[in-house]
Amino acid sequence: SQKIEQNSEALNIQEGKTATLTCNYTNYSPAYLQWYRQDPGRGPVFLLLIRENEKEKRKERLKVTFDTTLKQSLFHITASQPADSATYLCALGGNSGYALNFGKGTSLLVTP
Amino acid sequence: KAGVTQTPRYLIKTRGQQVTLSCSPISGHRSVSWYQQTPGQGLQFLFEYFSETQRNKGNFPGRFSGRQFSNSRSEMNVSTLELGDSALYLCASSFAGGSSYEQYFGPGTRLTVT
Numbered sequence: 001s002q003k004i005e006q007n008s009e010a011l012n013i014q015e016g017k018t019a020t021l022t023c024n025y026t027n028y029s030p031a032y033l034q035w036y037r038q039d040p041g042r043g044p045v046f047l048l049l050i051r052e053n054e055k056e057k058r059k060e061r062l063k064v065t066f067d068t069t070l071k072q073s074l075f076h077i078t079a080s081q082p083a084d085s086a087t088y089l090c091a092l093g094g095n096s097g098y099a100l101n102f103g104k105g106t107s108l109l110v111t112p
Numbered sequence: 113k114a115g116v117t118q119t120p121r122y123l124i125k126t127r128g129q130q131v132t133l134s135c136s137p138i139s140g141h142r143s144v145s146w147y148q149q150t151p152g153q154g155l156q157f158l159f160e161y162f163s164e165t166q167r168n169k170g171n172f173p174g175r176f177s178g179r180q181f182s183n184s185r186s187e188m189n190v191s192t193l194e195l196g197d198s199a200l201y202l203c204a205s206s207f208a209g210g211s212s213y214e215q216y217f218g219p220g221t222r223l224t225v226t
Contacts, residue, residue: 043217104154
C-alpha cells in the first residue's frame with residue numbers, strides 16, 4: 001500500500017539556522033509533490049509544489065528538492081524564525097484530479 | 113479574494129445522527145476536495161468534486177457522501193454517525209485549470225460525536 005512518511009519527532013532548531021524536513025514515500029509514483037504549513041486550529045496553507053520532472057524549487061527562504069529515484073523530498077527553511085514554528089505536511093498527487101495523499105506532518109519549533 | 117469558508121465551524125452530534133457540512137470555495141475555483149483530519153490518521157482524502165461531478169473518491173464508507181452545486185459550493189454528509197467520525201473536516205478548493213494543482217484550505221469544521 002502507499003505510504004508517505006515524515007519524521008514524527010518534532011524538530012527543534014535555533015533561530016537563524018536552516019531547518020530540513022524529510023518526506024519519504026513508497027509504492028507511489030506521484031506526478032507532483034506539495035508542501036503545506038498548518039498552524040494549530042487552522043487549515044493547511046500551500047507553500048510549494050514540485051513536479052516529478054523537477055529536481056529543485058525555491059521560493060524566498062524555502063527550498064524543496066524531489067528525488068524520484070530515492071522517493072524522497074527535502075524541505076528546507078533557511079534563516080529560520082520563530083514565526084516559522086508550525087507543522088509541515090507533504091502531500092503527493094497524481095494527474096487525475098486533486099486527490100492528495102498527505103503525510104502526518106513534522107512539527108517544527110524555532111527558538112530565539 | 114475571500115478565502116474558502118466552511119460552516120459550521122463547530123458541531124456536536126450524537127451517535128446515529130447525520131450531519132451536513134458546507135463549503136464555499138474561492139471565487140473562480142471549480143474543484144472542491146474534502147479531507148478528514150484526526151490525530152491518529154492525519155489528513156485523509158474523502159472525495160473531490162469538479163463541475164458537479166465526483167471525480168475522485170477516497171477509501172471511506174458509503175456513509176460519507178458529498179455533492180457540488182452549479183456555483184461550485186459543496187456539501188458533505190455523514191449519515192449514521194459513529195464515535196470515530198469525530199474529526200476536523202477540511203474543505204479545499206482549486207482553480208483546476210492549466211497545471212495548477214495547489215489547494216486552498218478552509219478553516220475546517222470540528223465535528224464531535226458523543
